Amino acid sequence: MTTVTAAVPVSRRVRKVLLHLAMIAAICALLYPVAWLISSSFKPASEILSGASLWPSRIVLSNYTEVFAGVAGVGVWRFAVNSLLISAGAVVGNVVSCSLAAYAFAWMRFRLRGPMFAFMIGTIMLPVHVLLIPQYTIFQNLGMIDTIWPLVLPKLLATDAFFIFMIVQFMRGLPSELGDAARIDGCGPLRAFRYVVLPLSKPALVTTAIFTFIWSWNDFLSQLIYLNSPETYTMPLALRLFIDQTGESSYGAMMAMSVLTLLPIALFFVAFQRLLVQGVTTTGMKG
Secondary structure (H helix, E strand, O other): HHHHHHHHHHHHHHHHHHHHHHHHHHHHHHHHHHHHHHHOOOOOOHHHHOOOOOOOOOOOOOOHOOOOOOOHOHHHHHHHHHHHHHHHHHHOOOHHHHHHHHHOOOOOOOHHHHHHHHHHHHHHOOHHHHHHHHHHHHHHHHOOOOOOHHHHHHHHHHOOOHHHHHHHHHHOOOHHHHHHHHHHHHOOHHHHHHHHHHOHHHHHHHHHHHHHHHHOOOHHHHHHHHHOOOOHHHHOOOOOOOOHHHHHHOHHHHHEEEEEEEEHHHHHHHHHHHHHHHHHHHHOOOO
C-alpha cells in the first residue's frame, strides 16, 4: 500500500518533467527563426542561404553599415521616423476615437443603439481590400496621396470595430453605480467619461494602444498603396528596397534591416507586457 502511494507523486513528477521538456522544445522551435535572423544579419551574404546554422563562420558588420548608409538616397533614420509618426498617430487616433465610441455604446442610452452596434460589429467581417479603392479615390481627390494622412486620419474616426468591441466589453463590466454616483455629483456624460470611466479602462486602452502600434508598424499593404516616394517610406517599405535594388538581392543588409524593423516592436511589447496581459484577461473590476 505504501509503495503504491509513493509511486503516484513520482509519476506526477515525471509527467511534469516531460511536459516542461515538451514546452521548452516548442519554444526553441518557435524562437529558432528569430535567432537565425539575428545570426544571419552578421553573416557574409554568401553564407546566409548556404545553410541553417546559427553560428556564422565570421562576424560581418558591413551589413549594418550598409543599412545605416541608407538606400535610394534616404537614411534609415528617416524610415524609422516615418514609421514612428504613422504608428504614434494611429495609436492616438484609435485610443481616443474608439474609447469615445465604446463609452457611447456601453454607458449611454439612445435610439437605434442596438442596430448601430450590430452594424459596427458586422464591419469586422468586411475585408480591408474592399475599401481600398474607395478610400484611395477619396484621399486622391483630397490631395493626400504620398503623405501619412491616409494612414492616420481613418483612425480618428473609430474605424477599427475590433477595438471598439473590446473596450465596450470592458466598460460593461464596470459597476453601473459609478455612473449613478457621477450623475448625482453633477457630472455630465463627458465629465463622467473623463474622470470615472476612462481611468478605470486603462488596461483595455493600453491593449488597444499596443496592438495598434504593432499592426501599424508592421503594415505593408496600406503603406505600399499610399506612399510612393522613398522620402515617405516606412521601415517595411524600406526593407523591400533591399530585395531588388540594382537588380540583385542584398541578403545581408536585408537581414540587418529586418532586425532593426523588429527591434522597436520587441521593446514595445516587453515594456508593456504586463498591462497587455491584464487588458486581455480582465473583463471588469476585481474586488
